[in-house]
Amino acid sequence: MSEFLQVANAAKEASRLLAPLPRAAKDTALRAIADALVARAEEIVEANAADVAKARQDGTSEAMIDRLRLDVPRIGKIADAVREIAELPDPVGEVVRGSTLPNGLELRQIRVPLGVIGIIYEGRPNVTVDAAALCLKSGNGVLLRGSSSAYSSNTALVKIMQEALEATDVPAGAVQLVPGLTHESAKELMRARGLVDVLIPRGGASLINRVVEESSVPVIETGVGVCHVYVDAAADQERALAILVNAKAQRVSVCNSAETLLVHEAIAAEFVPKAMAALTEAGVTVHGDPAFAAVGGAAVVPVTEEEYSTEYLSYDIAAAVVPSLEGAVAHITRYGSGHTDAIVTDSQTAAKRFVALVDSAAVAVNASTRFTDGGEFGFGAEIGISTQKLHARGPMGLPELTSTKFVYVGEGHVRG
Missing domain, CATH: 3.40.309.10 (Aldehyde Dehydrogenase; Chain A, domain 2)
Structure with a gap:
């Protein structure tokens, strides 16, 4: 089994254990992640410094380096964002609509996790934490595939989050970093239909177009901002x-x-x-x-x-x-x-x-x-801003990371 299939299967199994957990368990896990990020900030900064040095050596623009750079204050803000997500309402189990049918059946449409969400993104390592926190809060496992330019930072962040989760009821395997630095590892994620329920690209037009064109996993397009x-x-x-x-x-x-x-x-x-x-x-x-x-x-x-x-x-x-x-x-x-x-x-x-x-x-x-931002709209840190028209549009907060199921309850009802 390839390294990718190992982490994808781990995320899938963890998502099944995560989905039914109550809000309190998920919120406790998120606060543990926030505390761990602050406590191990210097470790993150050290890993990030290697990414920044390599970016400068590669001639990356200062605007892109600014998106890549982490320091202790920025890590503190990332941790604060995780705590804010913990305070948000849990969408899982919310009744979208419900009624008593003429035949007496009690019908409800309720929010449920999507399952395993794959995220392909560029540059910004804060997305690693934001995406993981939003996915966990909404009951989803997550496969994170950041850019090679932030690989050291993302590796450190995922390791710290997984270790924080080990002391909670949320399975550590729910947060996974896709291994590898080449486009081939991204392709494995894009082709993991059956293991990954939805794929969300965050980045420039070329990244988004490539994911849409090459993926066999359903894709939610997030926005290039013209x-x-x-x-x-x-x-x-x-x-x-x-x-x-x-x-x-x-x-x-x-x-x-x-x-x-x-x-x-x-x-x-x-x-x-x-x-x-x-x-x-x-x-x-x-x-x-x-x-x-x-x-x-x-x-x-x-x-x-x-x-x-x-x-x-x-x-x-x-x-x-x-x-x-x-x-x-x-x-x-x-x-x-x-x-x-x-x-x-x-x-x-x-x-x-x-x-x-x-x-x-x-x-x-x-x-x-x-x-136009999840935080400004009161949604918490969004997973991205969708410019498509199916399922979700605009800043994608917690409700947009769920699907629904219909539940109907009878008293021995049979259809004539």
Whole structure:
């Protein structure tokens, strides 16, 4: 039996033992994990330092290194997130709907764990803990396949979590790291239909597309974030500037940062120079179309069509002037990724029309795109942000990591 099959079978068996455990047992296990992370933070930092050093040697960008890096304060925040998940309601056993049928049968639809969840993700070792905690809380086993760039960090984190679980009622085998550094190990996970119930990729477009195309395991697509901020003709321009700078520059290396600015042509001459000044002060390079450049000045870099569908994850933003709200929606429909798109406007009519027409997982009205996040929505640390339309869409918290079963109870009922 291959190393992968050993850990996959261990996760499958552990998931059967985990599924019926009460909330108290799962919460105790999560708190034990949080305590262990804090107690062994220096051990994690040491392992992470090896990953960071190798990333620098390989010429990895500073934005990506920032996503990779762990220190004691960051580990403390990761542990805090685990404790917060322990405080969240347990979705398992929740009655989604129920009724007494005309024949007297008592019918309930209840939430149950999915089983074993595979996670394929890039760079960020905090995902290792977030994903494990969310899966455990929702009664699922988890197979974690992070990138090779974080292998030392992930190995240390999984070892610490497993050892913490050994003193609890949650089986340690419920959290497993997929062995191996090559794409072949990821392929084994993608082909483990029957052992793995669902696969969730977290990362860039190339990773997500590869998983969707190569996997025989059902996949929940999580989002590449080509997010837009549309400044309407009826916008409060000072409010628009604050939202724009926050959406783009508050943290650039995340999927809910804005990647494109759209400005209604009626206010372009007035607003674009203000936007250029605010973005330039924040260190952002603007890649604009000719109409935007005509009023934005020499600092505007010519944009290519390809850039309108680019997730920069850097201090860059594409920009265009649009003729109308419908023109903004057409641009978003053509180039967007269905993640998060925002309108800034004082017109209720415009806001309602934008919300109705934009087909994305999240639509913001007079607010930054940066709020599309499980923690901000009160769900706890999400497993990812789904941009598909089946089963789950948007930030995926605990309920999205469950399926349902129908239970009906009779008194000797037989069907005639």
